Amino acid sequence: MSQSEDSRILYSQGHVLRKLGHFEGAIEKYDRVLETQPDDHKAWSSRGYALENAGKHEDAVKSFDRALSLSPKYAPAWQGRGIALAKLSNYEEALENFNRALKLQPDDYRGWMNHGKALLSLCRYKDSISSFERVLERKSDSYKAWYNIAVAQSCLNKYADALASLDNCLLIKPSCHYAWNYRGMVLAKLSQFEEALTSFDRSLRLKSNNPNAWYGRACCFALQDRVDLAVENLQQAIAFSPYLCKVMANSDANFNRIRSDFRFRALLDSQAG
Incomplete structure (x- = not known):
């Protein structure tokens, strides 16, 4: 088996392990890819996502940095770096990273979701609603976008609007327990x-x-x-x-x-x- 074929197998195994929640095992596979292909920006980025999943957010940022040093226009690495920074409560820099990713992939609804959540964490509620609306333009059945819109509206004391957004969320996903919970809190605000x-x-x-x-x-x-x-x-x-x-x-x-x-x-x- 050639070195490139071996790397492809390891790379694929890393993706499978990450999907199954075996993050440490996935990191090990990506490390083995990088031993023979240290300039593989996708492997560095995938490693960053596995590290972020494992809760190793600072190490994830470093891995995304390596990916971006090799390929500055690789949008998934900007996205992943932003996610890791947000987990570190560095929302301003996370937002900058999401902006970089969205310039490269403007139709990525997940990118707009992350963008909106960073704005929400920065208490920029009106701006966050605009980002979540961008999600809905690209994925109309996103119950999470409606939920996050409701959270932002509630923070703006727009409880009737928040209730309508939660109803849309629950129309799409009736089994969303946290949306039912938030709906209860909004209704309590309305007495x-x-x-x-x-x-x-x-x-x-x-x-x-x-x-x-x-x-x-x-x-x-x-x-x-x-x-x-x-x-x-x-x-x-x-x-x-x-x-x-x-x-x-x-x-x-x-x-x-x-x-x-x-x-x-x-x-x-x-x-x-």
Whole structure:
């Protein structure tokens, strides 16, 4: 078997392993390709994606840098570099990378999705909506684009618009548990508590170990001064995510109406240790 044939096999094996979630194994395969073909920009880029999948974001950036030093117009490497930087919370530089990728591949809906998510993280909500709309122009059945539009609209206090976007999301993917959960939170903002609870229940039917839905139900009951039910549901949320739910409940304005109640305080105090 020739060296090039061997490299093709290793490269293919790396892709399969990455798709199966075996990221360390994929990295090993790409490393073996690069031992004999150190100037293969696609191998460096694929290695970067595997490293990013494995949570090694700084190493991923370095791998994408090697790919781009070899092929500066390779859009997937700019895209991957942006994803890794976003995971490192470096959203401004990530956005610059997504812009570079989109100049090279303007019809890449995934690129517009990443672009919109970076803008969302930078609190540039109106701009993010424009990017997600670009996704929908290229992929009309993207439920994730509608979901992200709803998040941006909610951040702009446009709750009715957010609700309509979530309904579009759920029309495309009724099994999206986190969209049902977010729909519940938006309805609670609109004081439509019964419908909000129905949405949280739909979310829980899809994913029972879902702390966000239990937490949302607790917020709904707290906003109605239904202390026993608020505490009962918050206890369920804390059971699935003890630290985060405790921190959130301690400062969440949704619980202000019951914050001084001994039952609420007892629950949070019992989680202190």
